Amino acid sequence: MIGSTIIPRPLAKLPWRLIFMVSAIAGFGLVVLYSAAGGSIHPWAVKQAIIFLFFLGLATMMSSLNESTIKAATFPIFAIIVVMLVGVEALGLVKKGAQRWLEIGPIRLQPSEFMKPAIVLALARFYELLPAGEIRKWRAIWPALTLLLIPAFLILVQPDLGTCIMVLLCGITVMFLAGLPLWLFVGPAVVISAAAPIVYHLMHGYQRKRIDIFLDPESDPLGAGYHISQSKIAIGSGGIWGKGFLNGSQSHLDYLPEGHTDFVFATMAEEWGLVGGVLLILAFGMVIRWGMNVSANAKSRFAQLAAAGLSMTIFFYVTINLMMVMGLAPVVGVPLPLVSFGGSAVMTIMICLGILMALERQQRTQSRLE
Numbered sequence: 001m002i003g004s005t006i007i008p009r010p011l012a013k014l015p016w017r018l019i020f021m022v023s024a025i026a027g028f029g030l031v032v033l034y035s036a037a038g039g040s041i042h043p044w045a046v047k048q049a050i051i052f053l054f055f056l057g058l059a060t061m062m063s064s065l066n067e068s069t070i071k072a073a074t075f076p077i078f079a080i081i082v083v084m085l086v087g088v089e090a091l092g093l094v095k096k097g098a099q100r101w102l103e104i105g106p107i108r109l110q111p112s113e114f115m116k117p118a119i120v121l122a123l124a125r126f127y128e129l130l131p132a133g134e135i136r137k138w139r140a141i142w143p144a145l146t147l148l149l150i151p152a153f154l155i156l157v158q159p160d161l162g163t164c165i166m167v168l169l170c171g172i173t174v175m176f177l178a179g180l181p182l183w184l185f186v187g188p189a190v191v192i193s194a195a196a197p198i199v200y201h202l203m204h205g206y207q208r209k210r211i212d213i214f215l216d217p218e219s220d221p222l223g224a225g226y227h228i229s230q231s232k233i234a235i236g237s238g239g240i241w242g243k244g245f246l247n248g249s250q251s252h253l254d255y256l257p258e259g260h261t262d263f264v265f266a267t268m269a270e271e272w273g274l275v276g277g278v279l280l281i282l283a284f285g286m287v288i289r290w291g292m293n294v295s296a297n298a299k300s301r302f303a304q305l306a307a308a309g310l311s312m313t314i315f316f317y318v319t320i321n322l323m324m325v326m327g328l329a330p331v332v333g334v335p336l337p338l339v340s341f342g343g344s345a346v347m348t349i350m351i352c353l354g355i356l357m358a359l360e361r362q363q364r365t366q367s368r369l370e
Helices: 002-006 016-036 045-062 067-091 111-129 142-156 161-177 183-194 196-202 205-215 226-237 264-296 301-325 343-369
Strands: 093-095 098-104 107-109
Touching (some): 045 343, 067 301, 067 343, 111 142, 264 301, 301 343
């Protein structure tokens, strides 16, 4: 009784183990960014801390949402994001050769980031509304493909291949978990594999270069292959225990490009070694496992699919980034969430966690009532 009077009821309902784990990951990320800046909180660590605290607060506020509210808002929000993606194509800000941002006064938005959780929720809502007996019929396929392929195409032409892949993976995951026939996934995979040479020639030049470098990084070690070569050197030189905090040579001597963003894991591994890398991966694994448990305990089909899809969104972020920095996948510009500097990935992950916390809170409320 004493604890319940000290802690306000809204705060007592929060999943504090998850919040502490997420905060620990973000805190470790701040340590890595501090080191990447040569032992300074500027220019990255202090900004990242402010961004994380803001979106953590947003996630805790989102945790008070009811499932019915989330359902009601799903399709309208999805439609708004699609309109924003069209707006990016017509009026978007061009930066580094890509047109991905909308400027609304002092605010700069990247609508494609919102689409990652939005496509999960839209497809989860669609399959909840679909009668169970229709799941293996054509009407269960073409509307979902329309919902998925329109935003994926709009993101691809920006061009933003990494985000396009993420959106497709998130959507396909929900479709698979919804129970669509296996041939729907195997068939296109076979066709895409057979058409790979044609797809390759249709890509932008820089995208083809990424694949070439992925297949043979040593073909251009001082050019396009420089990033991945230096990343492997940094990770390998860390050994088991690492070189020690503030002792990373690859990042501090500027051999490792983007050591605070896409290749932040290499920066971390050089100083904290295999042990640090494994602990970080385990921490992400615990967050993803928590999300999958929310899915497993969900009472409604929407909550099951949404929780699993949002959890897999985090999984894809982490997996693609780690494969990228280790040379196991082409470099597609997917950051390591909560660790890489930048607000876009933090925003997406915290939106996912905010919705997951809302679904988990409602589960606990329903369990007490039963």
